[in-house]
Amino acid sequence: MRKWLVLTSFSMLAAGAALAADAGAGKAVYDRACKSCHGADGTANPAVAKMMKVEIKDLKSHDVQSMSDADLKKIVTEGKGKMRPVTSVTGNQVDDVVAYVKTLK
Ligand code: HEC
Structure with a gap:
């Protein structure tokens, strides 16, 4: 019984971690x-900006x-202005990449 309880709380923790953006x-x-256009640290690649005018x-x-x-998230999945939607990023990856962008400041 005790073992079962420990196991349940473990799997709940794991599920919680999977839900939170990482x-x-x-x-x-x-x-x-994103890096090819937005640079390693968020500073846009000037060559890309020039090319895309x-x-x-x-x-x-x-x-x-x-x-x-x-x-x-909307910018990633639907694009904005001249940025096309990034279709290779889906599901949890969208939350994760947005969480990462927020760490760049
Ligand atoms: C092919 C190049 C390219 C890629 C790849 C790309 N972007 Fe962009 N992104 C752009 C361009 C160009 C703009 C400016 C769009 C405009 O203002 O017309 C932009 C704008 C943005 C903006 C909005 C800035 C504003 O002016 O409001 C955000 C946020 C953003 N990109 C995030 C991302 C993230 C996150 C990824 C990866 C998942 C990504 N981009 C991938 C080219 C790219």
């Missing part, structure tokens, strides 16, 4: 799906950091 996992997503805001800037998680 900025550490988000870094891997960012490096794979658009000013890309620094992800560390107040403008971006003050956006809600929901707004940021």
Whole structure:
């Protein structure tokens, strides 16, 4: 009985951890799906900005950091202006990458 209780609380903890956004996992997503345009630390790649003929805001800037998680998620999944939706990032990865972007400031 006692053993069963311990096991249950363990699996509940694991489930909780899986639900919460994970900025550490988000870094891997960012490096794979965002870094080429937004740079390693959120400072946009100037060559990409020039090529796309658009000013890309620094992800560390107040403008971006003050956006809600929901707004940021929407930009990733639906795109914004000249940024196309990032279709290779789905499900939990969206939450994780948004959590990581919030650590860039
Ligand atoms: C192919 C290049 C490219 C990739 C890949 C890319 N972006 Fe972007 N992103 C852009 C461009 C260009 C803009 C500016 C869009 C505009 O203002 O027209 C932008 C804008 C943004 C903005 C909004 C800034 C503002 O002006 O409001 C956020 C936030 C953002 N990107 C996050 C991400 C994240 C997170 C990822 C990875 C999941 C990502 N981007 C992947 C090119 C890219």
